[in-house]
Amino acid sequence: METYILLGFVLILSIYLGLELIAKVPSTLHTPxxxxxxxxxxxxxxxxxxxxxxxxxxxxxxxxxVTFASINVFGGYLVTNRMLKMFKKK
Amino acid sequence: xxFLSEITAIQNIIYIFSSILFITGIxxxxxxxxxxxxNFFSALAMFIAVSxxxxxxxxxxxxxxxxxxxxxxxxxxxxxxKMTSIPEMVALFNGFGGLATFLIAWSEFNSIPDNLFQxxxxxxxxxxxxxxxxxxxVAYAKLxxxxxxxKTSIITKIxxxxxxxxxPFLLYSTFVTPxxxxxxxxxxxxxxxxLLGGIGFVLPIGGGDMPVVISLxxxxxxxxxxxAGLLLLNNVLIVAGSLVGASGLILTVIMAKAMNRSISxxxxxxxxSSSASSSSSEEQGEVSPISVSDAYLILESASSVLIxxxxxxxxxxxxxxxxxxxxxxxxxxTEVKYGIHPVAGRMxxxxxxxxxxxxxxxxxxxxxxxxxxxxxxxxxxxxIGANDVVNPxxxxxxxxxxxxxxxxxxHNAKTVFVLKRSMSSGFAGVQNPLFFKQNTxxxxxxxxxxIGGLVSEFKD
Numbered sequence: 253m254e255t256y257i258l259l260g261f262v263l264i265l266s267i268y269l270g271l272e273l274i275a276k277v278p279s280t281l282h283t284p285x286x287x288x289x290x291x292x293x294x295x296x297x298x299x300x301x302x303x304x305x306x307x308x309x310x311x312x313x314x315x316x317x318v319t320f321a322s323i324n325v326f327g328g329y330l331v332t333n334r335m336l337k338m339f340k341k342k
Numbered sequence: 343x344x345f346l347s348e349i350t351a352i353q354n355i356i357y358i359f360s361s362i363l364f365i366t367g368i369x370x371x372x373x374x375x376x377x378x379x380x381n382f383f384s385a386l387a388m389f390i391a392v393s394x395x396x397x398x399x400x401x402x403x404x405x406x407x408x409x410x411x412x413x414x415x416x417x418x419x420x421x422x423x424k425m426t427s428i429p430e431m432v433a434l435f436n437g438f439g440g441l442a443t444f445l446i447a448w449s450e451f452n453s454i455p456d457n458l459f460q461x462x463x464x465x466x467x468x469x470x471x472x473x474x475x476x477x478x479x480v481a482y483a484k485l486x487x488x489x490x491x492x493k494t495s496i497i498t499k500i501x502x503x504x505x506x507x508x509x510p511f512l513l514y515s516t517f518v519t520p521x522x523x524x525x526x527x528x529x530x531x532x533x534x535x536x537l538l539g540g541i542g543f544v545l546p547i548g549g550g551d552m553p554v555v556i557s558l559x560x561x562x563x564x565x566x567x568x569x570a571g572l573l574l575l576n577n578v579l580i581v582a583g584s585l586v587g588a589s590g591l592i593l594t595v596i597m598a599k600a601m602n603r604s605i606s607x608x609x610x611x612x613x614x615s616s617s618a619s620s621s622s623s624e625e626q627g628e629v630s631p632i633s634v635s636d637a638y639l640i641l642e643s644a645s646s647v648l649i650x651x652x653x654x655x656x657x658x659x660x661x662x663x664x665x666x667x668x669x670x671x672x673x674x675x676t677e678v679k680y681g682i683h684p685v686a687g688r689m690x691x692x693x694x695x696x697x698x699x700x701x702x703x704x705x706x707x708x709x710x711x712x713x714x715x716x717x718x719x720x721x722x723x724x725x726i727g728a729n730d731v732v733n734p735x736x737x738x739x740x741x742x743x744x745x746x747x748x749x750x751x752x753h754n755a756k757t758v759f760v761l762k763r764s765m766s767s768g769f770a771g772v773q774n775p776l777f778f779k780q781n782t783x784x785x786x787x788x789x790x791x792x793i794g795g796l797v798s799e800f801k802d
Contacts (some may be wrong), residue, residue: 281371281694294435296579324416328414331420
């Protein structure tokens with residue numbers, strides 16, 4: 253239970269940090285920020301990698317979880333990068 | 343200390359380093375000058391976290407082939423997609439992230455949770471991940487116009503009902519099933535209800551409200567990842583997931599504020615039907631149409647022009663001719679600015695992306711608060727396929743459904759050109775009194791053709 257409390261602490265602080273960091277984002281960057289954040293949510297990939305695989309079902313699930321999280325990661329970062337490259341100053 | 347626990351300790355230290363990079367990355371992503379670097383930092387953080395995780399997984403072949411497959415598919419989609427389809431791509435990728443967390447929770451359920459807290463986490467992660475997955479797919483289909491289902495259709499009603507059933511069933515699965523022996527496979531039922539419920543969550547929400555839904559789903563995918571981190575006792579998942587959850591939440595609030603509506607009103611109510619307010623539209627008088635050549639003469643003598651794009655510009659794919667017109671006006675000595683409303687289009691920042699694609703520099707794009715105070719000094723405001731975001735009812739008619747919504751007050755400009763296909767009302771279903779104002783001229787037709795006409799007039 254102590255571990256959960258510690259991790260819960262990390263969770264709350266991270267959310268608060270996130271809210272503070274992004275509070276004043278210019279509207280030009282709304283789409284790239286969303287797309288970039290979307291790529292970060294592909295961190296589920298790390299979770300998918302450490303799943304226990306004791307049965308065929310779990311093995312299959314892990315494979316698909318890894319695949320879809322990877323699509324999210326690679327697609328997300330590349331699209332964000334392509335988008336940001338378009339934004340130019342006068 | 344055994345060898346294994348040493349590896350775990352090293353991994354955790356590297357995870358902290360990776361978390362710092364994620365935080366730095368997302369902070370830099372919020373500023374124009376550093377955004378590209380910020381995205382790179384966050385990608386680097388991801389690479390480090392994944393690599394250090396891979397060093398001690400069992401049977402890595404399965405996992406590595408999964409990563410390779412995902413890398414190929416993801417990169418292919420990301421590099422092939424047209425820039426104009428970015429909104430739906432973001433929705434699609436977001437859905438896949440949600441699916442991954444949904445699968446993580448499913449797998450963990452089979453590992454037999456050993457305490458109630460884990461059970462609660464499994465259920466919540468499963469539900470949020472699943473709703474993010476199917477909800478994002480529906481958003482993808484709506485944005486790419488693959489499906490068009492009316493809010494009132496029976497299909498929408500069925501799915502919405504399933505969504506409302508799925509919520510109490512989630513509560514039942516979370517808090518009742520650990521204590522009783524169920525006579526049926528409750529988990530299978532929950533899997534199905536979650537996925538169908540996600541469809542029902544997004545299906546009734548209209549196109550103009552999409553910016554809010556997309557931001558919210560984005561937030562969900564982060565929260566789901568953070569919960570998965572709690573479940574798997576993994577701190578980098580918690581930190582990265584929370585950052586995404588927070589940024590999605592901020593965008594959701596910005597979007598809702600830009601519509602002057604509460605998030606729950608957008609998600610569960612939608613705009614009231616327009617029948618009640620339509621009675622007054624008869625007495626609004628006549629519109630004054632204008633031809634392309636007359637519009638050219640006015641623009642040619644204008645010293646300041648404000649362009650207000652909306653979803654219509656995206657539909658007509660007119661951003662390139664708009665940029666061309668802007669450049670010609672500037673050569674002619676006219677000051678050109680763009681007024682961008684936060685909810686114009688179908689996703690947060692939609693207009694900014696389209697104009698960036700057409701090489702319009704971002705420093706000529708202004709927000710409503712910047713352009714409204716000096717609106718009476720603007721000679722011509724050119725409204726291209728925008729409607730609700732320039733509707734003066736929002737400031738003048740307390741009875742209007744959109745009253746109180748912050749708008750770009752083009753009606754205060756000396757002359758307003760409205761480029762529009764027909765007289766139909768905007769997404770909110772509210773008649774726009776702007777069209778009937780003394781200083782408004784309607785330029786009917788396809789936005790791309792009308793602007794193209796203006797451009798060739800300038801060139802002659």
